[in-house]
Amino acid sequence: MALNKPLSHFIDIDLVHKTVEEEFQLQDAKVLGEGMSGAVFLVKNPVGKTDFAALKVFRGKRESDSSSSSNSDHSQERAEKLFRTEVNVMRQCQHPNLMPMLNSVRMADSLCILMPYMSEGSLNRIIHRLTTHQAIGYFFQIADALNYLHKKKIIHGDIKPNNVLINSVNQAVLSDFGLSKCVPNQSVKLFIDYGTKGFRAPETFEDERVCPFKVDIYALGVTFWAMILKKKPGPSVNYLHHVNRASLIPCLKQVFESLLNKDPSKRISVSLGSDESKKESIKIKKERGQPS
Numbered sequence: 001m002a003l004n005k006p007l008s009h010f011i012d013i014d015l016v017h018k019t020v021e022e023e024f025q026l027q028d029a030k031v032l033g034e035g036m037s038g039a040v041f042l043v044k045n046p047v048g049k050t051d052f053a054a055l056k057v058f059r060g061k062r063e064s065d066s067s068s069s070s071n072s073d074h075s076q077e078r079a080e081k082l083f084r085t086e087v088n089v090m091r092q093c094q095h096p097n098l099m100p101m102l103n104s105v106r107m108a109d110s111l112c113i114l115m116p117y118m119s120e121g122s123l124n125r126i127i128h129r130l131t132t133h134q135a136i137g138y139f140f141q142i143a144d145a146l147n148y149l150h151k152k153k154i155i156h157g158d159i160k161p162n163n164v165l166i167n168s169v170n171q172a173v174l175s176d177f178g179l180s181k182c183v184p185n186q187s188v189k190l191f192i193d194y195g196t197k198g199f200r201a202p203e204t205f206e207d208e209r210v211c212p213f214k215v216d217i218y219a220l221g222v223t224f225w226a227m228i229l230k231k232k233p234g235p236s237v238n239y240l241h242h243v244n245r246a247s248l249i250p251c252l253k254q255v256f257e258s259l260l261n262k263d264p265s266k267r268i269s270v271s272l273g274s275d276e277s278k279k280e281s282i283k284i285k286k287e288r289g290q291p292s
Contacts, residue, residue, distance in 0.1 A: 020057055020110040029055075033122065033162070037082040037178045038110075042117060047102050050117065058083040058111040082178035083111040089154060089177040097145035099165065099175035118173060120166035127161050127227055135227035138164070139220075141172040146220060147270045155181050155212040157192075159219035160199045160233075161226060186213060198222065198233035202262050214264035221259025221267075228252065 021027055029041040038058045045053035058079040083104075090101040090113070102114040120126070123138065130138070142164060149156055157179030165173045179194055189209035192200075201218035203210045222233050229242055243256045258268040 017108050020055075020107045020112060023107060024055060026055075026057075032117075035162075035176065037079065037086075037176075043114075045102075045114075045117075047114065048116070052117045053102060054115045054117045056086075056113040056115060058113075059109070079111060083113070085180055086113060086177045088182075089149075089180045092152060092154070093149065095145055095148045097141045097171060097173055098148065099173050099177075115175075116167070118165035119168045120170070122162050123164035123166060123172060123223075123227070124161035126166065128230055130227055130230075132228065135224070138166075138172040139224045139227065142174055142223065143220060143270055145172075145174045146216060149180075150186075150213055150216070150270055153183050153185065155183065156216050156219075157181060157212075158195055158199075159216060159223055160196050161223055164223070181212065183212065186211075188212070195219065197235045198237065200235075201264065203264055211264055213270075214267050217259055217267045217270055218264075220270065221256060224259065225256060 024041065024043045026041055026043075029043055032040040032042055032054055034040070038056060041055045041057065042052055043055045045051060047053070059075075087101065087104050090099065094100070099115055102116065104111075104113045106112075142159070146156060146159070156174065156177065158176060159174070163174065163176040165175055167173055181190070183190070188211075190212050191209055192204045192212060192215055195204065195215070196219075199219040199222045201210070201215045204215060222239065225231070225239050225243070226233055228248070229246055231237075231242060233239075239260050240257060243253055243260075248256075258266070261267050
């Protein structure tokens, strides 16, 4: 299979008439993760210099499904939408802390994105053993990636530890752009009724339009909160209550208060991730609070 052709060659054309299982022997492949859009498998890398790659498989109805035709059509449309959204975002973006795409392909039964294999797994897998120093470093990398997306007028839509991967050189890589959206400007407001429980901003539960960029900021704050406090997020958790009770340096508490403010207009810009003076302030003072 010639997966080294330009991405545009694959987006709208059926190139491979084999099933994804036949082409990649998925019955023997390790499952790296599963989510609402499908599953990610460890496969032999057909296009790069590394031995392995991650294959994200978007599926609608399987042949074995007994669901109705209308449900099948809906699931296939949803898989197509998620696939196109993710491909379009990955095509537009190049950043060391954003997941790159090696290629995309339409197969007989599936839509697939081939990506580099992140050998250290998800942030969620290691979150319980992060030192404060490591958590702060990963936070700024994720914030820098999100700042890049926002400057391109792209919202991520589902920031959480499971969607942050750690690569072989210990960098955080933001992934999973299936819920991302491109908006015309920073003043646009949208109805947002999606995202992961516990990471959704409080304003999204109201029946009104909200600033999607501020919703991303809140999810970033919850992710950082989980990294620092080693607690599990949830829809009923009062995050700032736990922050105020924890032995954290004032600078860290201020960061949490500005990320997790219930009033979206009072949340900071994600450009904090590019603020070198703020980074150094947190790093220098961290020893006075929670130990590494």
